[in-house]
Amino acid sequence: MNNDLVTVKKSTTVIPETNRRAELWRRIKKNKLIYLMILPGILYFLIYKYLPMYGLIIAFQDYKPYLGISGSEWVGFEHFKRLFSEPDFWMIFGNTLFLFLLQLVIFFPIPIILALMLNEVRNHAFKRTVQTIIYIPHFMSWVIIVSICYVILTLDGGVVNGILESLGFQQINFLLSDEWFRPMYILQVIWREAGWGTIIFLAAIAAVDPQLYEAARMDGANRLQQMIHITLPAIKSVIVVLLILKIGDVLELGFEHIYLLLNSSNRNVAEIFDTYVYTTGLQQGQFSYSTAVGFFKGIVGLVLVMFANWLAKKSGEEGVY
Amino acid sequence: MISTKKFLSTVCALSLGLSSLVACSNESASNTNQTAESGESDAPFKLSIMATLHTPEIPDERLEKLIEEKTNTELDIQWVPDANYIEKLNTAFATGTLPMAVSISAQELGTQFKQAIRDDQFWEIGPYLDEFENLKKLKPTIIENTKVDGKVYAIYQGRPLSRQGFIFRKDWADKLGIATPTNTEEFYEMARAFTEDDPDGNGKDDTIGLSDRSDLIYGAFKTVSSWFGTPNEWGMKDGKLMPEFMFDEYIDTLDFFRDLHENGYINKDFPVTSKKDQQAMFKNGTSGIYVGSIGDVQGLYDDAIKLNPDLEYDVQNKVEGPNGEFGIWSIPGFGSAILFPKSAIKSEEELKKALEFYDHLMTPELANLLLWGIEGEHYEVKDGAALPDASIREKLDREVRPYLSLEVGEPDTNGRYEGLAEYEIKAKAEELIKENENYLINNPVVTLDSETFTKNGERLQTIITDATYQYILGQIDKKGFDDAVKKWREQGGDKVIEEYNASYEKVNN
Numbered sequence: 001m002n003n004d005l006v007t008v009k010k011s012t013t014v015i016p017e018t019n020r021r022a023e024l025w026r027r028i029k030k031n032k033l034i035y036l037m038i039l040p041g042i043l044y045f046l047i048y049k050y051l052p053m054y055g056l057i058i059a060f061q062d063y064k065p066y067l068g069i070s071g072s073e074w075v076g077f078e079h080f081k082r083l084f085s086e087p088d089f090w091m092i093f094g095n096t097l098f099l100f101l102l103q104l105v106i107f108f109p110i111p112i113i114l115a116l117m118l119n120e121v122r123n124h125a126f127k128r129t130v131q132t133i134i135y136i137p138h139f140m141s142w143v144i145i146v147s148i149c150y151v152i153l154t155l156d157g158g159v160v161n162g163i164l165e166s167l168g169f170q171q172i173n174f175l176l177s178d179e180w181f182r183p184m185y186i187l188q189v190i191w192r193e194a195g196w197g198t199i200i201f202l203a204a205i206a207a208v209d210p211q212l213y214e215a216a217r218m219d220g221a222n223r224l225q226q227m228i229h230i231t232l233p234a235i236k237s238v239i240v241v242l243l244i245l246k247i248g249d250v251l252e253l254g255f256e257h258i259y260l261l262l263n264s265s266n267r268n269v270a271e272i273f274d275t276y277v278y279t280t281g282l283q284q285g286q287f288s289y290s291t292a293v294g295f296f297k298g299i300v301g302l303v304l305v306m307f308a309n310w311l312a313k314k315s316g317e318e319g320v321y
Numbered sequence: 322m323i324s325t326k327k328f329l330s331t332v333c334a335l336s337l338g339l340s341s342l343v344a345c346s347n348e349s350a351s352n353t354n355q356t357a358e359s360g361e362s363d364a365p366f367k368l369s370i371m372a373t374l375h376t377p378e379i380p381d382e383r384l385e386k387l388i389e390e391k392t393n394t395e396l397d398i399q400w401v402p403d404a405n406y407i408e409k410l411n412t413a414f415a416t417g418t419l420p421m422a423v424s425i426s427a428q429e430l431g432t433q434f435k436q437a438i439r440d441d442q443f444w445e446i447g448p449y450l451d452e453f454e455n456l457k458k459l460k461p462t463i464i465e466n467t468k469v470d471g472k473v474y475a476i477y478q479g480r481p482l483s484r485q486g487f488i489f490r491k492d493w494a495d496k497l498g499i500a501t502p503t504n505t506e507e508f509y510e511m512a513r514a515f516t517e518d519d520p521d522g523n524g525k526d527d528t529i530g531l532s533d534r535s536d537l538i539y540g541a542f543k544t545v546s547s548w549f550g551t552p553n554e555w556g557m558k559d560g561k562l563m564p565e566f567m568f569d570e571y572i573d574t575l576d577f578f579r580d581l582h583e584n585g586y587i588n589k590d591f592p593v594t595s596k597k598d599q600q601a602m603f604k605n606g607t608s609g610i611y612v613g614s615i616g617d618v619q620g621l622y623d624d625a626i627k628l629n630p631d632l633e634y635d636v637q638n639k640v641e642g643p644n645g646e647f648g649i650w651s652i653p654g655f656g657s658a659i660l661f662p663k664s665a666i667k668s669e670e671e672l673k674k675a676l677e678f679y680d681h682l683m684t685p686e687l688a689n690l691l692l693w694g695i696e697g698e699h700y701e702v703k704d705g706a707a708l709p710d711a712s713i714r715e716k717l718d719r720e721v722r723p724y725l726s727l728e729v730g731e732p733d734t735n736g737r738y739e740g741l742a743e744y745e746i747k748a749k750a751e752e753l754i755k756e757n758e759n760y761l762i763n764n765p766v767v768t769l770d771s772e773t774f775t776k777n778g779e780r781l782q783t784i785i786t787d788a789t790y791q792y793i794l795g796q797i798d799k800k801g802f803d804d805a806v807k808k809w810r811e812q813g814g815d816k817v818i819e820e821y822n823a824s825y826e827k828v829n830n
Contacts, residue, residue: 065415066442066664087812155589156529156602175593176794263535263593264790267783284779285411285433 059292072288079292088271096272096297099253102186108246110190111197112239116227118198119205131202134195145188146260150175153184176265185261185270189254200242204235240317248305273297365395366674369420369665371413373657373726374400380723384690391690392681400723419662421675424478424726426657430467431767434660435775438469444661444672447473453676455683458734466653466767475658476679479731482651483757485544486615486638486750492631493520493609504641505548505577508610512586515609530586532608534599537786540591541612543650546574549642553650553764555821562765562821564814566785566806573643575802578793592790604628615750622744623714634746638753639760651761659729682729685736691728692737694721706741769828771820773813781817784809 028035054069059079061072083089114134121127137145152159153174161171174180212230221229255274262270273293281290309319374380379400389396399420401409407429413419414437425434437443450456450473459477467475487508494501494511497518502508512530514520520528533541547553551570555562565571581587588594588602600617602608604625611621615636625632639647659679666672681687693700693707699721700709709717732739742748774781788805791797797805810818 064440065417066440068417087808150593154593156594157607173589173794175590176790176796264787265592265794265796267787280780282408282411285414286776287415 056291056295058288059295061288063288063291065287075288079289080296082289083293083296088276091268092271092273092276095269096253098269099182099185099258099272102182103189103253104243104246106186107189107193108243110194112201112235114194115198115201115205116231118202119231120223120227131195131198134198136195137192138196140192142192142254142257142260145192146257149184149188176263178266178269181261181266181269185258188257200238201235204238205231208234237317240312241320244305244308244312244320247308248301363393365389365393366678367395367397368422368675368678369397369399370727371399371401371410371420371423373406373424374402374723375726376718376723378719381720383720384694384724387690387695388682388687391687392678394678398727417664419665421665421671422659422661422679424657424659425475427466427653427655430469430475430658432775432778435469435770438474438660442663443474444663444666445472445474446476446661446672446676449673449676452673453680455680455730455735456676458683459730460654460734463654467655467658468768470770475660476676476729477655477658478726478728479654479734480652480656481754481757482654482761483649484614484616484754485547485612485649485757486636486753487541487544487610487612487640488603488615488618488621488634488636488750489611490515490520490606490609491633491635494635495633496520496522501635501637502640503637504645505545505643508548508640509577509581509586512581512610513584516584516586520609521606527607529588529602529608531581531610531612532588532594532599532602533591533612534594534596535592536596537789539613540599541587542574542578542789544612545577546571547648547650547762548640549574549577550644550646550648553762555764555766557765561818562769562825563818564785566789570642572799572802575789575792579795582793583795592794600624606632615753616747618750619742619744619747622746623711636746636750636753638757648760648762649757651757651763653764653767657726679729682727683735688728688730688735688737691724692721693740702738703741705738707738708741708743711743765825766821769821769824771817771824773816773820777813778817781809781813784812 057069058072060074060076061069062075062078063069063072118127118131121130153161155161155171155173155175160174165171172180174184208231212234213226216226216230253272253274255278258270258272259275259278262275273296277290277293277297280286280293305320309321312319385396385398388394397420406426410419410423410425410429411433413423450459456476460479463477463479464473467473467477489501489511493515497514497520499511499514500507502511515528515530517526519526531541537543546565549570551568551574552565554565556565556568557563558568578587582589582591588599588608591599600611600621603611604621605628611617615638618634618636622632622634625634638649641647661672661675666675682691689696689707693709694717696702698710699713699717700707702708709721728737729735740751742751771778784805788797788802792799792802806814
């Protein structure tokens with residue numbers, strides 16, 4: 001093809017449309033193996049992430065399964081109107097955001113602190129043992145974790161209430177109370193995920209240049225000072241990226257987990273978008289409406305990610321895009 | 322350039338391949354239908370069914386093969402666990418992959434599937450029923466309850482009208498000198514005594530009266546509410562249909578439960594207790610009363626005597642409320658019903674073949690096979706009733722029990738054997754279930770229609786269910802409950818009342 005392309009590209013910033021396309025093809029051709037390797041990834045996203053978005057159309061329709069997407073009647077923003085005028089909308093919205101904030105403020109720092117602490121452990125055997133133990137809960141399903149908590153916390157012969165009673169305290173109805181739902185939720189999240197979350201931070205810490213520590217020690221910095229002035233700044237960018245990604249998961253609060261904890265007494269604090277979508281959509285068969293709710297949830301997530309990214313860039317970090 | 326082309330064509334080929342895969346699956350689905358249609362008359366008819374699975378495991382195929390042989394059918398049964406049946410059904414419906422016959426519970430039939438039926442998604446089978454020797458024997462009173470807009474769409478699976486009552490620890494009652502309760506006061510006293518008077522005589526405060534579970538309907542609440550005289554979901558008040566929770570009797574029941582709960586006569590965490598845990602408490606001697614289906618006594622007893630050979634149970638149904646009358650709520654005479662989606666059954670001819678299959682299932686031979694298994698192996702016939710071999714319970718659970726959900730009609734109509742109970746209390750329970758039929762409280766809105774209820778009924782019900790639990794737990798007071806009722810009315814309840822009454826007027830005038 002055009003052999004002079006390379007020079008053209010180097011010499012000008014404005015490339016004619018046809019040349020630019022040719023240039024792109026040339027580069028793809030050159031790195032075809034690399035492109036081939038990325039293909040499964042692209043296909044994955046196309047098939048599992050982009051293709052299903054087609055279904056979002058039903059949020060604007062009165063979807064009837066047998067008429068299909070092409071045959072169903074268009075209703076515009078009807079379902080969104082219904083969602084915003086739903087008496088429980090603000091409750092659900094508030095609950096979702098509150099739990100998200102709990103995740104961000106209480107859960108997020110814990111793996112970092114754990115990783116820093118693990119990093120200070122000098123005995124390798126001990127370190128590995130601790131790591132393994134704190135990873136384990138990650139591999140248990142929520143059903144198991146919630147069931148264990150149920151057995152421990154129930155009023156009908158649970159250990160915790162047994163101890164409280166024998167010490168002369170009032171028994172606490174953990175399972176059927178709206179006050180205890182949030183602490184219980186976040187503690188379960190920490191118990192299951194904190195250990196697993198340390199992996200990336202430990203990897204980032206391992207990549208810090210040991211010379212920095214040596215120099216700091218020469219200057220008389222103690223362990224705490226080394227941690228604050230070397231380790232933390234070194235993994236700061238990793239923390240920021242993970243924070244943004246975490247915010248993107250805003251509304252992924254763990255449907256299964258919350259659905260298992262949800263009951264008549266804590267619904268006012270525990271009902272979130274996911275559980276609402278499940279009950280209205282799958283159990284009551286209101287497909288269009290629940291799609292609209294899910295769509296709305298996605299938009300909130302997108303806005304928050306963009307905001308977090310903007311904030312990160314503003315403060316001089318890299319961001320995710 | 323060539324390799325670029327190759328690369329492109331690979332991508333294209335891949336994407337084409339994918340779309341053709343999708344196309345293939347569609348095609349194969351329609352192919353099956355065609356073969357079924359055009360099949361020779363002696364070739365087996367292919368029938369796909371979605372059925373509820375009540376056991377932990379998918380059943381052994383032995384009975385299925387026998388049924389296939391006897392009906393000249395090739396069955397494809399999708400077993401879906403009870404717990405996520407509705408979910409699975411909705412998903413299949415949404416994606417257009419319903420099989421040729423689906424069973425839908427009485428409750429779903431009255432709410433979300435009513436609309437689908439109106440939208441002409443299921444075959445109306447009423448006109449064909451008379452052509453079939455056995456199907457035409459189905460009871461008209463129960464068929465009436467399955468109708469939508471006066472038309473018959475479903476073959477019902479019969480269940481006794483009311484199995485409600487309570488099972489209690491006879492040995493505890495005898496020890497404490499308590500007679501079988503016949504009114505709500507005595508019932509309360511029994512719950513108290515079982516909690517406070519150390520019925521197991523171990524000197525420890527480790528028993529409670531009643532164990533209940535997170536189910537206001539099939540658990541204790543609804544049955545006790547019947548004793549108090551609460552209507553079954555809807556009742557007449559000043560000549561108008563009103564929901565049960567607007568009746569004073571409902572509030573009396575709430576107070577009754579609140580007292581039980583406050584005094585610790587019922588398990589404190591019952592709103593989050595599973596059926597398994599509830600039964601475990603009753604079996605292991607933690608609790609002494611079990612309100613619900615009294616037919617459960619057999620299974621409970623079989624397990625419990627392994628833990629405590631001295632244990633004795635007894636059953637009771639008639640408990641009078643403060644007004645001195647006994648009544649018990651009833652189901653519409655069927656647990657679930659079988660419907661035939663038009664998306665899977667394309668022609669009248671196919672529908673008739675499917676109906677023919679169900680007609681076969683209503684012969685005594687096949688009905689017995691479905692319920693009891695193979696004579697001589699799974700059960701014996703004694704005094705004209707079936708006696709399952711108790712020594713092979715696990716085998717029965719694996720090979721026979723799941724097929725119960727394919728049964729059509731009831732013993733009266735399909736001619737199968739009734740069960741013979743060797744355990745006398747179980748026999749007594751069966752008697753009481755029959756006796757219940759004289760005291761039924763029927764749900765008056767089963768055959769009526771409310772569009773708002775069809776659409777929003779379940780969400781509205783959640784408001785009341787939550788408030789009911791909260792009141793019993795003492796988390797809200799009477800005012801809080803009234804607020805919930807007000808919320809129910811404002812969010813669509815008033816419309817439901819209006820629509821049901823209008824529908825009632827229409828039917829009765």
